[in-house]
Amino acid sequence: MSGTILTLALDVAQITLALAAVLAGWRILRGPRAQDRVLGLDTLYVTAMLLFLVTGLRYGSVFFFETAMVIGVMGFVATVALAKFLIRGEVIE
Amino acid sequence: MSRLVPHPFLTLGLVLIWLMLTRFSLGHLLLGMLVAVIAGWAMSALQPERPRLRRGSAIPRLLGIVAWDILRSNAAVAWLILTGSRGGTRRSGFLHVPLRLRHPSALAVLAIIVTATPGTAWLEYDQESGVLLLHVFDLVDKAQWLDLIQNRYEARLLEIFE
Amino acid sequence: MSHLDTVPLWAAIPAALLVLLGSGLTLLGTIGLVRLNGFYDRLHAPTLGTSWGTLGIVLASVILFSTLEHRPVLHDVLIGLFVTVTTPVTLMLLGRAALHRDRAEQAPGVPPAMLHPPTSEQVPLEQSP
Structure with missing residues (x-):
C-alpha cells in the first residue's frame, strides 16, 4: 500500500521536475538578454539537484545525495562567476 | 576557553x-x-571581529515569523503566476528602504530573509547612506512593504545583534 | 517488493504529499520564469523552487530515509541549508548585474545609481576586516 503511494508520488515528482528543467532550459535558449540566460541556468541547476534528490528517494540510494550536493555547489559557483562576468566583463580581477 | x-x-x-x-x-x-x-x-x-549577540532569546521567534512569511509569500506568488498576474493588473516596482541596521552579519541575515521570501528581491545596498534597493513583485502599497521590512524584520534584528 | 513497501503508512503519506508539493512549487517557479515579462519580475520566480520547493523535498527525504534506516538521517538538511545560504548571493549578484547593464544602456524605468555605489568589497555578505 505505502509502496504504491510512494512510487506513484515519486514518479509524478520526477516528471514534474523534468518538465521544470525543460522550461528553465527554454529560458536559457530564449534569453532575450544575458542575465535572463544566467537566471535560467541557475534555475536549471537547482531543478536538476532536486531531481537527483527525488531519484535517490525512488531507488533508495544514498549516493544520489552526493551527486545532488556536487550539482548544487557547481551551480552556485557557475552562477556567481557568470554574474560577476556580467558586472565586470572579467571573472578574476 | x-x-x-x-x-x-x-x-x-x-x-x-x-x-x-x-x-x-x-x-x-x-x-x-x-x-x-x-x-x-x-x-x-x-576575521578578528566576531558577531556579538545581544538577545539570543529573540532568535526562535524571528525564525518562526520568517518561516510563516516564506510559506505565505510562496502561496501568494504561486497564485499570481497561476492566475496570470490577476489578469494583468499586478504591478511590480522598485522600492528604496532606508535601514538603521549597520552590522554586516545582521545585514547578511536580512538579505537571506528578503531573498528567501518570494516576492521581494534584494538588488543593491548603499553602505554610506544605508539605503537598500528592493524589487517587489506585487507592489500594491509601498508603505505596507516598508513596514514589513523595517518593523517586522529590521527591528527584531536590531534587537538580536549588538 | 521494493524498499518503499517497508515504509509505514503514517510516514509514506506525508512524504508523498511533501514531494508533490515541492516538485509542484518548483514547476510553478519555472512556469513563472517562462511566462513573466521583464527580467526583474522573472527574478522572483525561481525563489519558489529554492524556498518551499527545496524544503518539501528535503523534509520528505529526511522522513523516508529515517524510517528506512531506523535512525535519524539528516544529511539532506544540509542541502536545504546550502540552498538557503547561497540563493541570496546568486540572486543579489544577478540583480546587480542587470541593474548595471540597464543603467549602462540607459533603459527606461530603472532607478538611478545611488550617490555612493557599493563596490564589490562592500557587499554585506562578504565581511571585509
Missing part, C-alpha cells in the same frame, strides 16, 4: 554538520570536534 574555541557557534555547528554527514559514533564525534576546533582557529585568523 575562548582562546581554544574562539567561535563557539561555528564550532558547534560544524560538529553537528559532521555528525549529520556520517553515522553517530564516538570516533566521528572526536574527529568532527577536532576539525571544528581547527576551523574555529582558522576563522579567527581570517
Whole structure:
C-alpha cells in the first residue's frame, strides 16, 4: 500500500521536475538578454539537484545525495562567476 | 576557553554538520570536534571581529515569523503566476528602504530573509547612506512593504545583534 | 517488493504529499520564469523552487530515509541549508548585474545609481576586516 503511494508520488515528482528543467532550459535558449540566460541556468541547476534528490528517494540510494550536493555547489559557483562576468566583463580581477 | 574555541557557534555547528554527514559514533564525534576546533582557529585568523549577540532569546521567534512569511509569500506568488498576474493588473516596482541596521552579519541575515521570501528581491545596498534597493513583485502599497521590512524584520534584528 | 513497501503508512503519506508539493512549487517557479515579462519580475520566480520547493523535498527525504534506516538521517538538511545560504548571493549578484547593464544602456524605468555605489568589497555578505 505505502509502496504504491510512494512510487506513484515519486514518479509524478520526477516528471514534474523534468518538465521544470525543460522550461528553465527554454529560458536559457530564449534569453532575450544575458542575465535572463544566467537566471535560467541557475534555475536549471537547482531543478536538476532536486531531481537527483527525488531519484535517490525512488531507488533508495544514498549516493544520489552526493551527486545532488556536487550539482548544487557547481551551480552556485557557475552562477556567481557568470554574474560577476556580467558586472565586470572579467571573472578574476 | 575562548582562546581554544574562539567561535563557539561555528564550532558547534560544524560538529553537528559532521555528525549529520556520517553515522553517530564516538570516533566521528572526536574527529568532527577536532576539525571544528581547527576551523574555529582558522576563522579567527581570517576575521578578528566576531558577531556579538545581544538577545539570543529573540532568535526562535524571528525564525518562526520568517518561516510563516516564506510559506505565505510562496502561496501568494504561486497564485499570481497561476492566475496570470490577476489578469494583468499586478504591478511590480522598485522600492528604496532606508535601514538603521549597520552590522554586516545582521545585514547578511536580512538579505537571506528578503531573498528567501518570494516576492521581494534584494538588488543593491548603499553602505554610506544605508539605503537598500528592493524589487517587489506585487507592489500594491509601498508603505505596507516598508513596514514589513523595517518593523517586522529590521527591528527584531536590531534587537538580536549588538 | 521494493524498499518503499517497508515504509509505514503514517510516514509514506506525508512524504508523498511533501514531494508533490515541492516538485509542484518548483514547476510553478519555472512556469513563472517562462511566462513573466521583464527580467526583474522573472527574478522572483525561481525563489519558489529554492524556498518551499527545496524544503518539501528535503523534509520528505529526511522522513523516508529515517524510517528506512531506523535512525535519524539528516544529511539532506544540509542541502536545504546550502540552498538557503547561497540563493541570496546568486540572486543579489544577478540583480546587480542587470541593474548595471540597464543603467549602462540607459533603459527606461530603472532607478538611478545611488550617490555612493557599493563596490564589490562592500557587499554585506562578504565581511571585509
